[in-house]
Amino acid sequence: xxxxxxxxxxxxxxxxxxxxxxxVHGTAAAVLGWINEIAIAGLFFSHxxxxxxxxxxxxxxxxxxxxxxxxxxxxxxxxxxxPISWAAPLLLPSALGLGFLYLGALPSAVTSSIAFTAIxxxxxxxxICGAAASNVFGMMATPFVFMLLAQSSGSAxxxxxxxxxxxxxxxxxxxxxxQALRPWLAGFMDRHAxxxxxxxxxxxxxIVYTAFSQFVASGxxxxxxxxxxxxxxxxxxxxxxxxxxxxxxxxxxxGFGRADEAALLFCGSKKSLASGLPMANVLFAxxxxxxxxILPIMIxxxxxxxxxxxxxxxxxxxxxxxxxxxxxxxx
Numbered sequence: 001x002x003x004x005x006x007x008x009x010x011x012x013x014x015x016x017x018x019x020x021x022x023x024v025h026g027t028a029a030a031v032l033g034w035i036n037e038i039a040i041a042g043l044f045f046s047h048x049x050x051x052x053x054x055x056x057x058x059x060x061x062x063x064x065x066x067x068x069x070x071x072x073x074x075x076x077x078x079x080x081x082x083p084i085s086w087a088a089p090l091l092l093p094s095a096l097g098l099g100f101l102y103l104g105a106l107p108s109a110v111t112s113s114i115a116f117t118a119i120x121x122x123x124x125x126x127x128i129c130g131a132a133a134s135n136v137f138g139m140m141a142t143p144f145v146f147m148l149l150a151q152s153s154g155s156a157x158x159x160x161x162x163x164x165x166x167x168x169x170x171x172x173x174x175x176x177x178x179q180a181l182r183p184w185l186a187g188f189m190d191r192h193a194x195x196x197x198x199x200x201x202x203x204x205x206x207i208v209y210t211a212f213s214q215f216v217a218s219g220x221x222x223x224x225x226x227x228x229x230x231x232x233x234x235x236x237x238x239x240x241x242x243x244x245x246x247x248x249x250x251x252x253x254x255g256f257g258r259a260d261e262a263a264l265l266f267c268g269s270k271k272s273l274a275s276g277l278p279m280a281n282v283l284f285a286x287x288x289x290x291x292x293x294i295l296p297i298m299i300x301x302x303x304x305x306x307x308x309x310x311x312x313x314x315x316x317x318x319x320x321x322x323x324x325x326x327x328x329x330x331x
Contacts, residue, residue, distance in 0.1 A: 012298065015205050019212035029214065033285075036210050039203045040278040041174045046196050047135075048178020049185040062126050065260050068250060069108065069130035072268035074141050077243060078104040078149055084235060085149070092228050095292035098150070100235065102280060103296045105146035107138025109270040109304070116308045120315030122262025130267045135275055139172055142279060170282050200274055207277040208298070211290045229295075236299040240307060243269040258322075262315050266308060273301040 024032050081104035085097045110131040117127035178185070189196060247268045251261035276297045284290050 011201075011205060012208060012302075015209045016212050019209050020216050023213040023216040024210075025217055029217070032210050032213075036206060036281055037170060039206055040281060041170050043200060043203045043274075043278060044139075044170070044172075045174040045178040046189070046199065048175035048180075049182050050178075050189040050193070050196060052182075052186070062123070062260070064254060065123070065126050065256065065264060066130055066133065068254060068264050069267045070134060070137070072243070072247060072250070072264070073108050073134050074105070074138075074145055076246065077271075078145050080104065080239065080242065082149060092231060093292055095290075096228055096232060096295065099232075099293040099296040101149040102146055102276070102283070102293060103239075103271055103300055105142045105149060106271045106276045106279075106297065107142060108134040108267050109272040109301070110135055110274070112305055112308060113267045113270050116266040116312040117263050119309075119312040120262040120266070121259065121319040122266070122315065123259040124263075126260065127263040127267055130263065134267070135272060136175075138272070138275060139175065139279075142275075143283065146283070170278075204273060204277055207281050208294070211277075211281070211294055214290055216291075232295055233299055236296060236303050240269065240300065240303050244307075244311070258315070258319065262312075266312070270304050270308070271297060271300055273297055276301075 078101075081100045084092075084100045087097075108131050113131040114124065114127050118124050182189075244265060247265040248261060250268075251264045256264065277294060280290065280294050280297075284293050
């Protein structure tokens with residue numbers, strides 16, 4: 001797994017370097033924008049076709065855990081990032097402050113949340129339900145949560161009404177169409193799950209190249225101090241540590257067992273890069289600071305994967321020790 005993380009991280013860095021060295025301009029940029037929109041629509045269509053209703057229903061009976069996951073994702077996390085945007089005019093470029101607001105409004109990551117819950121021997125059915133519900137709900141909730149955060153912070157320059165229309169056209173409709181056609185496509189999607197995962201990663205790389213290409217071509221990067229980038233790294237690390245600690249504390253206050261605690265920890269503290277970048281491409285279309293806006297989610301995503309792998313292994317060791325101590329045949 002760590003080999004995959006390193007490989008994809010290197011690919012992301014390579015794409016950013018390529019955008020810095022060879023950004024697209026003029027007609028080529030317009031064509032790339034159209035390709036982006038088609039690729040994103042295809043991405044959400046494939047997600048709709050691949051998502052089994054059974055996976056959403058499985059584990060849904062544990063409503064207290066599901067409410068805790070949704071509450072952390074769309075309630076607590078947005079409130080935690082709000083002070084960052086208030087300090088942004090003084091400490092960070094406005095686009096970077098907007099990026100942290102957007103990070104706070106995003107749904108939970110699906111694949112890594114479930115994978116790390118499984119490694120930690122946590123409540124996997126609940127994690128599947130929580131992560132899937134977060135992403136389905138997130139397509140509707142993220143724009144509204146972000147709009148509330150932007151208004152609270154005094155951020156301007158975003159046509160929210162137009163963005164919501166684009167979210168419906170580019171994301172919700174393809175997803176709904178995929179769900180409608182799932183009875184006929186389920187077998188195909190199951191047989192080609194690896195290809196679908198590669199397509200997801202390809203779309204992410206395409207979006208990153210387009211965003212940073214636009215960022216470089218606009219000249220916006222010249223006004224971005226290195227100190228702001230360093231601050232973004234530190235803030236993402238602090239945010240992750242705080243949210244993971246809060247998830248553990250909340251699980252224990254609610255009386256959850258170790259398995260449910262692991263599900264809340266990994267689903268409640270993570271943010272989705274796979275959903276976040278396509279939505280950003282719609283919400284912040286044609287903004288010169290898009291490269292800075294998506295920077296927090298890119299940094300946070302890589303940090304949460306590396307730290308999550310370490311924490312999941314620690315939970316796994318605790319579970320194995322508890323199992324061994326409970327086994328009367330263990331010497």
